[in-house]
Amino acid sequence: MNADVAARVTQVYRDEWARIVGGLTRRCGDLDLAEEMAAEAFAAASELWTEEGVPPNPAGWITTTAYRKAIDRLRRESFRDAKHREALMLQDPEPPEHTGIIDDDRLRLLFTCCHPALSLEARVALTLRIVGGLTVEEIARAFLIPESTVRQRITRAKAKIKTERIPYRMPAADDLRIRIDGVLAVLYLVFNEGYFASGVGVPALRRELTGEAIRLTGLLRELLPDDAEVAGLRALMLLSEARAAARVTAEGELVRLDEQDRAAWNHELIAEGLALLDEPLPEALGRHRLLAEINAVHVRAKDAADTRWGRIVGLYEQLERIDPSPIVTLSKAVAVAECDSPERALLIVETLRDALDRFHAFHVTRAELLRAADRPDDARAAYERAIALAGNTAEIIHLTRRRDELAVPFAPGEAGRTPNGESR
Template sequence: MSDPAETLARTFADEWGRIVASLVRTTGDWALAEDATQEAFAPAASPWRRDGVPRNPGAWLTTVARNRALDRVRRSATARSVLAKAAEGGVEVDEREPDDVPDDRLRLIFTCCHPALALEARVALTLRTLCGLTVEEIGRALGSSEAATAKRLVRARQKIQRAGIPYRVPSGAALPERLDGVLAVLYLLFTEGYAPSGGGAVVRPELSGEAIRLTGVLAALLPDEPAVHALLALERFQDSRRAARTAADGSLVPLDEQDRSRWSVSSIAAGEAALERAERLATGAGWYLGQARIAAAHARSLRTGAVDRAAIAREYAVLMTFSASPHLALAHAVAVGMGEGPAAGLALLDGMEAGPLGSSLPAARADLLRRAGRSTEAAAAYRAALALVRTEPERAFLTRRLREVGG
């Protein structure tokens, strides 16, 4: 028998965005859609423990959320118009498989990514509305406080309401105009699943999987856009390593220590196909294309037995012409250290300030010092990283490394 709590947690991950997107479409009220969905999930565990898990948990929760939303609407000044829409069949529970229905979630992303909204507002709104991340989790992902993130979400919802931003995938010239924002959201959604900003999990496959699925839908919608195929390639290459990233004790396994036999050959093949298409369509370098090529260099080591470190460092150098991100500069320094030796990487790290890098900078320094055989300095750097670490898997990994260098 399914454990109700585990089933509810899994259903939350799978169904939150689908239910919210459906209620946004039928009520036009973003806050109402989120609140009604939250109210559907909150009490579900009790009847599920008593009566058993429903045959279709998603449909059960959709029904409850729909009823909660309609109860609220009936008490509001807009009851007549929304109830008329409901009577026309707008809020019927759909029992079909997700792939057989119009994708409300893709419409939701394009609405969230309207150019009238600031980029961080677009990302925050999508992560909250589509993925069900808490305000605290979104703040960590965006590097802002919980209070500032909450205000950003309220302002974004209000702007959508006031401006009458339509809930649909745009067509014609409006589609490419919205593309950068949509890709940024999908990229951050995948990243939050691949390397969560908080909590006890090494990966959150429900988020990375949703990003891959939606990027695939977008690739079918825009078959001639190289950036879309490049992002899809990046996601598939990275996701191919998911099973190998977690140790038996739940800690993080670094890339160069992973059991490559656990990498997904089918995901790598899908990444190669998407990258080939992106390169065929591209007229020059690109942000997602460069990252996809880096990920491909690692993935191809499954076949060749070696990683082309020099090529990776070159790609990072190109990416740095697109962005002044300190995280990118850190990745470039690590790539140089792996390709040219620890001393070369440490020289680049010496000029960096911690700032938004948090534990990443001392952790990178510690790793290069360890590789250089400078154990005492490495131990000090590992301790500095542990003082700043935010996730339990990273804490376990750094603690293990500290023991290995005699700390």
């Protein structure tokens, strides 16, 4: 296969994979068969286009080839309703059942892969494989788990969809809000794993994961343009991704937000993210929209000293009301330290010890607040605990340096500094 054909196949794969698999699933009612036949069609394209040239409508060629392969498979297989399913595929009628409030195969596919009957791990793997088109090898590498584990999760998820007859459809209008939340949770989990990768000895940033999460959220945004939480999640991802180039030094050390070179931020992504937040506000802001607004405060500031910390405290208080959790309160405490004092923030943080004592970010926050309150011995102990619990090499390097700096006197003004409260 020459380079031009390879590039064209790759482009069609990225652009049309979900649409082709979704359409074939609708017609044959079998997600496993749809995925397998689509993969075979792309493999055939790689060979035949080299000999015959790229057809005028590459996506249509692959779609037709996948359909024909599926029909051939049905003819060879001996199961009870093969003839009926073959007839349905040949005629390609609209499904007799109501498929939801929006008629798009890709969106139905995304909601099927993120069905709440599946485990969260299975939803993530299935979404990346079936909707994102990532290979099993790519998913395993991204999450640092064996390929066999990924393959098993996907196989079990497909089997559960089939045995429990999980419908290939959009949820009804009154269920859409609940189901969208589940889809957004999967996409946010994928993004977070790339934005702050877990695992010692691996890159701090996994751009292939953040990029895929942004792409899939863009697809969801395209299909649900009026959903404020979809817009909020996409804005959150874009504003976070915009800072990626400044988050890690050349030596592999994590860089705090207040120490980042803002000139290195991607201002095109920032502009795109902020534009999403300029759209009309819903009556009540959701979780992802609030997190995006917090990130927007950071990127709008000319420098760290210009950050509107009072605004951030208010946004976290709103978030506490709709999505109360110790993590939200911990993040709010960082902003409180900037608005008020590290001592007041420490009072808040100490109330979270029972819930977060094994969570490394709790000890990071506590160490920075103790440092700002001029309690170096306590801060050093907190850093030690954070280092022991940290799971990212870039952060371990950073925390070790911060701990070791306590061996020398504070520079003027050091006691007034606190962590930046960056929302992951």
